[in-house]
Amino acid sequence: MTIEIRNISKSYGGERILRDIDLKINSGELVALLGPSGSGKTTLLRVIAGIEQADEGSGPVLFDDVDVSNVDLGKRRIGFVFQHYALFKHMNVFENIAFGLRAKPRRERPSEAQIREKTQSLLDLIQLGNLSQRYPSQLSGGQRQRVALARALAVEPRVLLLDEPFGALDATVRRELRRWLRRLHDTIHVTTIFVTHDQEEALEVSDRVAVMNAGRIEQYAPPQEVYEKPASPFVFKFLGNYNLFHGRTRGDEPGEALVRPHDIAIARDPNAAGASARPGVVTHIGFGGAVVKIELETEDKTHVDVEVSAPTFRDLNLKRGDKVWFALRNAQEYVPDFVI
């Protein structure tokens, strides 16, 4: 199912949290809402779900081109997974998952046998078949997360909305679960939006990323495009480490350029580094496995972070205090006619 929202605004007590947001999501797509804390991700997700109502004068929320702005939360057929799961504490895993099926009006309600069968298949899907009698308090964070997902999936939602699904988990479990989510999505193909403030997560899992900042969507594009062609300095900065170079435009206006550490070439010989190479002195070397982080200091005492692959570093054979030359391979300039 496609989701489209147009011109959505949302204020709390006069403060505008969402500003004129437009977003269109194709059927079966997995979209990440990425942004710093407080940028309005949760609010946007809740407006789409129908938990919050957009301000007066906002445009519609369309599910398959049908306006659902005035459809109740329970009738929108969405699966919502809360940041802290909101599992029903007093029900075991099985009953949690079966809740949505049991809550259906009598006419639509499946028989008890069907409920059991369906719940069991979901338990298998989340690989928790053997824990069905446990209570939420007896599960690990990752297990709770999967139960919350299964509970949402039980009612066969048209849309899956996940609020920081892996936010409360430690790094290893996160990585494991997000791959699992991707695989799951590839099997069930339900239109999915998930909120995250972890750029790695967003880039790795999603089909498209919507980068939010202060209630606006700054860029909405596939991960590679977002990473390689950030639409604004904010997006660039938010997506990874960067070096900031101050300089002047041709019109003598102050301006800045942003460069990723791995987009800086480094060599002992000025000609090998590339055009307009500049000198620097190595002040620190950090070994990080496959990538080595080198800190340089330029003549005007600014610091430059450079990342090179381990083999390259071996070939360079650098020590602290060595003089090197570096050149920018791929600088993003957000002011026209920028020169360093």
Place this chain on the structure above:
Amino acid sequence: MSRHHRVIPGLPLTLGYTLFYLSALVLLPLAALALKAGQMSGPELYRVLTDPVVTASLRLTFAASTIAALVNAVFGLIVAWTLVRYDFPFRRLFDAIIDFPFALPTAVAGLTFANLFLKDGWLGGVGGHITAGINALAHTLGLGAPLPADALDFLTFPYTGQTGGIVVVLIFVGLPFVVRTVQPVLLEWDPEFETAARSLGADSATIFRRVIFPEILPAWVSGVALAFARAVGEYGSVIFIAANIPGRSQIAPLQIVTRLDDFQYAQAAAIGVALLTISLLVLLVINGLESFSRRHERQA
């Protein structure tokens, strides 16, 4: 949540019912009180409230409530502190019975205290009991009766018809308020702070005065205020133990009852308004304290 659509259902129903019930059974009757008192002219109201019997009852209510609140301030703090910080036999039992005054009907409290402080009651007759015990012991040792029967009568609690008995029951009804407001703060108190202070060379008294006491002060004051407010309104237990002589040992709530029995509705209403005003003022003070300490907390 905007006006036209709420996700969680039931607001109109529950809010409507709440407001209806509250208005019909609490606000409307209270409005009747205000109305009746308001029907009196200013001088009339003044006359009622300055009637010597009324002023005496208000004075007694205040004096007794204040003394009881002060006693509770000291002992409530000691009890809360001891229950939280020390281990001793039956600590859990003593902790549980703190709430007994909440649970016990006031009439029963008045009844049993009145009986305890009778001249031959367990506490009222404590001097006599001790004298009798010593004499009996001496008698079995063949020493006759060394003490005159009234030797320890100075221990006898001054109770009948006097403020003493009233204060005792007011201490009883107010005690849990102080203990139960101070206790949670002491429980939440992180002993790390104390260890830190101790490592800086502070002694126990200094730590209590400078570190712990400021922390529990707001809770302590609101607990004492609650105990005071409760004591001002208390009726059931007091009338059992006091002699209830008009002008001397009649508390203000009893004045209301007396006026009602004489069909002096307006006068009763006037005294009622006076009592209610005091309670609300105390409530206001407590609310102020709470919001103050909340703000304080947020800053920290």
Place this chain on the structure above:
Amino acid sequence: MAGAPLASTSATLNRRAANGNPRVRALLIALTIGFLSIFILAPLVNVFAQAFAKGLDGYLAVFWPPSPPEGATLGVIQQRKLAEAAVQSERTWSAIRLTLAVAAVVVPLNIVFGLAAAWATTKFRFRGRALLVSLIDLPFSVSPVVAGLVFVLLLGRNGVFGDWATHLSWPDPFSLRWVGFDAGFPLDFERDFTGVIFTPLAIVMASIFVTFPFVARSLTPLMESQGTDEELAALSLGASGWRTFWKITAPNVKWALLYGVILCTARAFGEFGAVSVVSGHIDVNDTMPLRIEKLWNEYNNQAAFTVASVLTLLAVFTLVAKTAIEWKTARDHATAEGKQ
């Protein structure tokens, strides 16, 4: 009664850290035990000591007066005594019946009110909410005598609605009798009450006034802290409002509800001041606390304490239940936290 928090009172951590002066510590413990013994234990034990002052027979005789021995001829004085004892015990029974009947009306009404008030004030934000919460607590700061007074001023002979209320006629529920089918409907009330003040109806009203906040108050903090996520999750799965309430909210607050109900019941049984004012000192309007006062005024010390001992047992039960509930919630909390 306002300040009774449902808080656990165990603090092993603090107690372990307590290492002050042993003499101060011994003094404080002695003061605490002494103070609590005199002010709480002594009155408690005294109730039972006085109630059993004439032994078990004397205790039971308050409820079941001795019947004259079979075939014995009794003197006039003895006959008088027996008749008097029978009258007295019948009054005591009448007080017990009325107390139970009043509580049976008051407690369910307050449960419904408490649930509604807690739902409205914790699950929603609206203007005036803080004021409403304070108003719900208001009866706690009103003297019981004033609580009775306001009803006299509202519905008494010279009251605001006095004309209407003193002519109001309503059936005595205890007088419901089977009258056969001759008159149409087979059940009829044999007696009517006229007026409100000085009848059991006023006792019910005054009792509601003083017990009004208990249920709402014990529910509010818990429902506030639980937030709305679980309810929203249930609604998003298609559950109706009622189902959400019964299956999600109610199980989550059941212990707090029970606690509130116990406090409310205890107070409804034990209320003295408010009930005393509206009862008009009429024997048939006596509840158990009023009955205690009458027995005491008649110098029937042992009987007064016997009735008091029943209420005291109820108070002890209240404390035991409170402690048990606290223990239970603390344990639930610990298991919920345990594997977070």
